[in-house]
Amino acid sequence: MLKILEERGHADIDHIYNEIKRDFVSISLATVYKNINTMLDAGLIEEIKIPKKKSRFEIKKSKHSHFICEKCGEIYDIDVPKKLDFELPPGFEPKEASVMITGLCSNCK
Amino acid sequence: MLKILEERGHADIDHIYNEIKRDFVSISLATVYKNINTMLDAGLIEEIKIPKKKSRFEIKKSKHSHFICEKCGEIYDIDVPKKLDFELPPGFEPKEASVMITGLCSNCK
DNA sequence: ATCCAGATAATAATTTTTATCATTTGATTT
DNA sequence: AAATCAAATGATAAAAATTATTATCTGGAT
Helix, strand or coil: CHHHHHHHCCECHHHHHHHHHHHCCCCCHHHHHHHHHHHHHCCCEEEECCCCCCCEEEECCCCCEEEEECCCCCEEEECCCCEEECCCCCCCEEEEEEEEEEEECCCCC | CHHHHHHHCCEEHHHHHHHHHHHCCCCCHHHHHHHHHHHHHCCCEEEECCCCCCCEEEECCCCCEEEEECCCCCEEEECCCCEEECCCCCCCEEEEEEEEEEEECCCCC
């Protein structure tokens, strides 16, 4: 599964299930879910939730943002913004910030 | 339903369903889903997908970002970052950028 | 009052995800 | 190599979430 995620970059459950069935013909969907959840809990992978689409999963790497092409649906990793100035109400303590950009990729433009 | 979203700010399907049942005792969950989808399609409301939680919905207003308290789960609207410098690969055309910040709100700190 | 289009409730059907549990696997010990 | 045993898997059921269907209801236009 990690190999598949390595290759595909960002894959949803069905991608993973269909790919892995090539090598392990008899694998069950439940096992895929179970392993995904185990790896999520272990912090090995991350879930990317996108409006109107099924969640995708990716191997956790250095902090980055995501660009989602609204035409082909492909997800691209992009560098995290260099500047990210935001103002929080007093007493709020930020831990993480995630940025998601939608638009058209070079192929679909 | 819009009144509920107005009051709650960010509500998930169950919130909405339970609230609306007070006034319309016999309403069915399917109707709530159908109306949510209609309003989504009409661009009246927006879906906020959060890792590990059910989607929340909010009335579409001026562009803003979201702060999610990882303790109480509350969502707060915050101003969109003043600076948001990111570099895209050549040929990529950004349309929208959404920022989501997790951390602790003033109540939970 | 009648007609009609659209909305709703009730329910069924789908889809997605999780739980259960008997079986299998594979590593370890004997 | 056989026995042991914990952990993983597959098959299935169950639960949760969402969508589709359809008969009924509602409220305005005729």
